[in-house]
Amino acid sequence: MGSQRSVLVRGGMVVPMAARGEWLQADVHVKDGRVAAVAPGLDPEPGCEVLDAGDALVLPGFVQAHVHVVQSLARHRAEGLPLLRWLKERIWPYEAALRPSEVAAAARLGIAELLTGGTTSALDMGTTHDQDAVFSAAAELGIRLTSGKCHMDTGNGVPTGLIEDREESLAQAEALGSRWHGAASGRLRYAVAPRFVLSCSPELLAGAVALARSRGYLLHTHASENAQETRAVRELTGRGNVEFLADVGIAGPDTVLAHCVHLDEGEVRLLAERQTGVAHCPGANLKLGSGIADVPRLLRHGVRIGLGADGPPCNNRLSIFHEMALAGTLHNLAHGPGAVDAWTVLEMATWRGAQVLGLGDEVGRLLPGWKGDLVVLSCDGLAMEPAADPAAMGVFGGGVESVRHGVVDGSVVVRDGELATADVGMIRREARGAAEGLTRRLGWS
Numbered sequence: 240m241g242s243q244r245s246v247l248v249r250g251g252m253v254v255p256m257a258a259r260g261e262w263l264q265a266d267v268h269v270k271d272g273r274v275a276a277v278a279p280g281l282d283p284e285p286g287c288e289v290l291d292a293g294d295a296l297v298l299p300g301f302v303q304a305h306v307h308v309v310q311s312l313a314r315h316r317a318e319g320l321p322l323l324r325w326l327k328e329r330i331w332p333y334e335a336a337l338r339p340s341e342v343a344a345a346a347r348l349g350i351a352e353l354l355t356g357g358t359t360s361a362l363d364m365g366t367t368h369d370q371d372a373v374f375s376a377a378a379e380l381g382i383r384l385t386s387g388k389c390h391m392d393t394g395n396g397v398p399t400g401l402i403e404d405r406e407e408s409l410a411q412a413e414a415l416g417s418r419w420h421g422a423a424s425g426r427l428r429y430a431v432a433p434r435f436v437l438s439c440s441p442e443l444l445a446g447a448v449a450l451a452r453s454r455g456y457l458l459h460t461h462a463s464e465n466a467q468e469t470r471a472v473r474e475l476t477g478r479g480n481v482e483f484l485a486d487v488g489i490a491g492p493d494t495v496l497a498h499c500v501h502l503d504e505g506e507v508r509l510l511a512e513r514q515t516g517v518a519h520c521p522g523a524n525l526k527l528g529s530g531i532a533d534v535p536r537l538l539r540h541g542v543r544i545g546l547g548a549d550g551p552p553c554n555n556r557l558s559i560f561h562e563m564a565l566a567g568t569l570h571n572l573a574h575g576p577g578a579v580d581a582w583t584v585l586e587m588a589t590w591r592g593a594q595v596l597g598l599g600d601e602v603g604r605l606l607p608g609w610k611g612d613l614v615v616l617s618c619d620g621l622a623m624e625p626a627a628d629p630a631a632m633g634v635f636g637g638g639v640e641s642v643r644h645g646v647v648d649g650s651v652v653v654r655d656g657e658l659a660t661a662d663v664g665m666i667r668r669e670a671r672g673a674a675e676g677l678t679r680r681l682g683w684s
């Protein structure tokens with residue numbers, strides 16, 4: 240990688256996210272994958288690449304706690320539906336139809352969008368098959384990705400192409416974890432990902448828990464996203480969704496539940512007591528009309544929360560800026576202005592998100608010794624003027640167009656607004672071609 244192993248980010252307004260309201264004019268030196276120094280007036284060592292951060296904010300790279308890059312080719316093709324119909328009529332048939340080359344094209348598009356939008360780490364859920372293609376794309380493009388194949392062995396409306404044999408499904412996850420957990424110098428990690436209660440038998444959930452705990456992998460699933468889904472889980476199990484999951488072992492600091500919109504008081508307490516991670520996905524929750532997770536209440540109880548864009552067909556973008564702006568405004572409806580202030584939003588997009596992913600001691604802050612993951616946000620945009628509090632600027636004035644540079648694990652992944660690790664024109668052409676083929680096969684055109 241040559242010069243990419245030593246990078247000097249020069250002349251920026253650095254927001255280390257070590258303490259709220261703290262920032263400094265400084266340079267950041269990243270060497271051998273880690274932050275070596277944050278200080279003014281650093282000199283580049285020989286062979287070091289210098290990235291200009293003049294008139295820019297330098298932040299820890301953004302973290303998303305719930306995405307599905309494999310769904311990228313269904314973007315703009317699953318409009319106007321509530322969750323269960325969106326899954327049954329569009330997303331499940333799409334996932335069942337995906338061929339290996341299409342999984343690769345979808346993953347490359349989604350990961351390229353994440354990186355050029357300033358997201359350097361993500362927790363991702365794949366589909367039931369061809370998960371190697373997702374990890375290969377992540378290895379190539381340079382993102383820090385925790386991902387896993389999804390598990391489904393039952394459920395109303397699930398196409399036969401996605402219904403798996405339980406033992407075979409778990410054996411595949413075990414083999415995938417052996418191949419990819421810790422790969423790319425630790426950038427890639429495995430997560431065991433049963434889709435949701437309605438598509439998993441209790442035996443499959445128990446097997447998923449046993450596998451994750453025996454290997455030290457994260458557990459990642461969806462819970463209490465939509466009222467109809469939450470009701471169906473109660474009819475099936477006699478318990479609240481989060482309560483049922485905790486009873487089968489899907490709870491704790493190694494567990495991430497996407498959504499958590501429809502919770503009773505006991506479930507909020509349970510999330511806090513068990514230190515279970517929650518991925519707040521306001522963009523997807525609004526698009527599918529699912530509801531609004533009560534984030535101020537969860538924060539008050541001490542629940543660990545990150546942000547996620549969820550799938551491209553339910554958002555329709557993978558922009559952390561869209562999720563941050565929503566998280567910083569949406570909760571004002573129920574709780575009044577400032578319900579979740581800009582610093583708290585920025586924390587959810589950085590170290591709080593990293594904590595949810597189990598990376599909280601080395602990702603999500605810009606401090607010496609921490610992972611060399613950062614983003615440089617240009618203040619050229621007129622919505623950034625006039626400069627003031629950097630959290631307000633980044634959360635409400637920034638957008639994916641603000642991303643000037645991105646560094647992951649000490650390597651430059653975005654340089655001057657362009658993906659540095661692959662040809663975006665090629666990614667775009669592959670995605671278009673694959674989406675056309677899929678649309679034709681699915682009879683969607």
Ligand SMILES: [Zn+2]
Pocket residue numbers: 305306307461497549550
């Ligand atoms: Zn999801």
